[in-house]
Amino acid sequence: MSQITALDTFDLRFPTSRMLDGSDAMNPDPDYSAAYAILRTDDDGPDGHGFVFTIGRGNDVQVAAIEALRPMLVGADVEALLADPGEAWRRLVHDSQLRWLGPEKGVMHMAIGAVVNALWDLAAKRAGVPLWRLLSDLSPEQIVDLVDFRYLEDALTPAEALELLRAAAPGKAERAARLVADGFPAYTTSPGWLGYDDAKLARLTREALDAGFTQIKLKVGGDLDDDVRRLRIAREICGPDVRIAVDANQRWGVDEAVRWVKELAPFDPWWVEEPTSPDDILGHAAIAEAIAPVRVATGEHVANRVMFKQLLQARATQFVQIDATRVAGVNENVAILLLAAKFGVPVCPHAGGVGLCEAVQHLAMFDYVAVSGSTEDRILEYVDHLHEHFADPVRVENGRYRAPELPGASTEILVPSLVAHRYPDGSVWR
């Protein structure tokens, strides 16, 4: 029997604002950051690593929220925790006092996500398999048990979820083999940051095509004339067959979004991402209806499964962009994958930042192997930033993610990076 002996936290920040990497219409100067958690045990086995991605200021608040969970974890029996991850999730999310701080949204909910993801990293390492495979090897019943169906049953019952998973089960082994052989499709956002000039945009677009990508993404929403010019440059380089998604990062109101997107429509955007507030389900539905056949994508700032449920019920989004660290970890993302499958909407995860590619690839691959069973219109964001800090960095080749092979959730940051990027005392910040 082993116990959790410590929950160690780190306020890690990377000075990305110095290069305008990651700049968009709402986030002009992000310093990519991780509120990072390590769950340690009293046996000789591995530790569990998880984090919340933030963009700088407030990362300390996020760390404080993770620390508030310490009494619920330290001293707990590791085998018991990992034997019933659905119950572990419910205990954390439904704590009768902490719940008030959301409920189920914002800093406290994301903090739970970090420790839930650290528990899954620990589970996968102890099982000696990558997380995507650990999840895919669960039975349909075990997968359903991960999910809290409270507030979901008007859209998806446990019985319906079970039916979906059982229907997907026969092909799992074949799809897992294909995933290992061929990888998972990726698109790149690297060319399209708003802070880049036209020459850099054009150069990076060409490099993306040369690297084998069949979809890129451009940030929009700062200035309409700029957006039209930048989209024209990209479309000229890409030709008609490479998909170009655009991303407004919540910049617009409903009517403004419709007007703006109509001006961009001649350049055939594959989707329009975050056209307005992530909370505005009815607004997204109105936008989606008005701009069709251009489609809406959202999710990276959608607070929880109840919001995703409604986006799907209202046909407000045509792509579900899960994020590995916005909701309460793997379990809640499994709920969202099941909802998306029920509504027949493809999941195209948000990534980038620091570690989001590493973390979310497992969920996209699990979705393909065990839930949706398809890669049609599924594609995983890729940004080539900060992977060098990870023990098991993503491997993207010829426009596709290779399936992770090492045990764990790929969320572990290397010790020298933990030391150097610790804010404010690490060498990078001193």
Place this chain on the structure above:
Amino acid sequence: MSQITALDTFDLRFPTSRMLDGSDAMNPDPDYSAAYAILRTDDDGPDGHGFVFTIGRGNDVQVAAIEALRPMLVGADVEALLADPGEAWRRLVHDSQLRWLGPEKGVMHMAIGAVVNALWDLAAKRAGVPLWRLLSDLSPEQIVDLVDFRYLEDALTPAEALELLRAAAPGKAERAARLVADGFPAYTTSPGWLGYDDAKLARLTREALDAGFTQIKLKVGGDLDDDVRRLRIAREICGPDVRIAVDANQRWGVDEAVRWVKELAPFDPWWVEEPTSPDDILGHAAIAEAIAPVRVATGEHVANRVMFKQLLQARATQFVQIDATRVAGVNENVAILLLAAKFGVPVCPHAGGVGLCEAVQHLAMFDYVAVSGSTEDRILEYVDHLHEHFADPVRVENGRYRAPELPGASTEILVPSLVAHRYPDGSVWR
């Protein structure tokens, strides 16, 4: 010219769980708490006081979030801040890095609410008037300038808001005088906590009627048979004319809510509060349609104005229950009052906890004097807990709130209470 010299914070907790005061179906053991902020200046004038209400664990996280705002406030020019409160709000809410932690929801958003409310307390004290009067005396143009209309304009434009306020302006002086003379209608939740036995429920219901209340509220959602029995007891004591609201505190899914409320309908509940997740706009709309003529009330956990907008657009709630410390302070609540007025839905604020009655009464009174212009179906929650800790406690007489007379927002806690209830080192907790 004076400056903000300090933002002092306090983790204050009150051991209310020892008495089961405040117990309901989702919150069985709250320790009412305040993440408390004092803005100090370098002149001889007053300080500004504000807080976030929480229910215990995690209050330290909420304090950390308030502290993250310190660099944006300390050193700022007081007159400039108070001269343009709309701009001050936007600077805090739209900080390009902190925004990621919500956006506009949860711990970080509530922290902004605490300092925004502290600024309003400071403004009202410096003006020598209670907050409700300071707000009511603003011109329609000044009130519109308090509000950030981003994401609202599909439901309410600044021009429409101005029109609403101008229509209400001629009667302001008369309504203010009537408010001072007659007070504002209150209902009491004191009889109905789930932890109380039937005898205590009956006794407190009788006491509420004797005290002049014409509406009470009962917690429900734990056990249906218990709810039916308790509602029958209360209805027998109240007779047909006293209104009895019921409050499920988010306990149900959509279908469960409909089934449960139909069983309670014979006892004529005035409203059903928080039947399901506060995030579930479509769920509330479905419930409201199914249980009519019983009406839905919600708001105390609704994260921001974009969510309120949709609840109103979807006709999902028939009463808007603003909370003084859930959203980003006075400015955002003004936006919500304007939305409610546009949709013709009465505002019945959430109160109770510690200090929520003190804080929110000003907003209900401002709504009556300057926005909705009506008390029809408007009523303000009252719970007789912890008022003795406040410098300007609420005064409820014959079932009505008396209008505050002292300068400020009534949010100031007495120094001995700050010292005794500080967690974990105050005398109450040692």
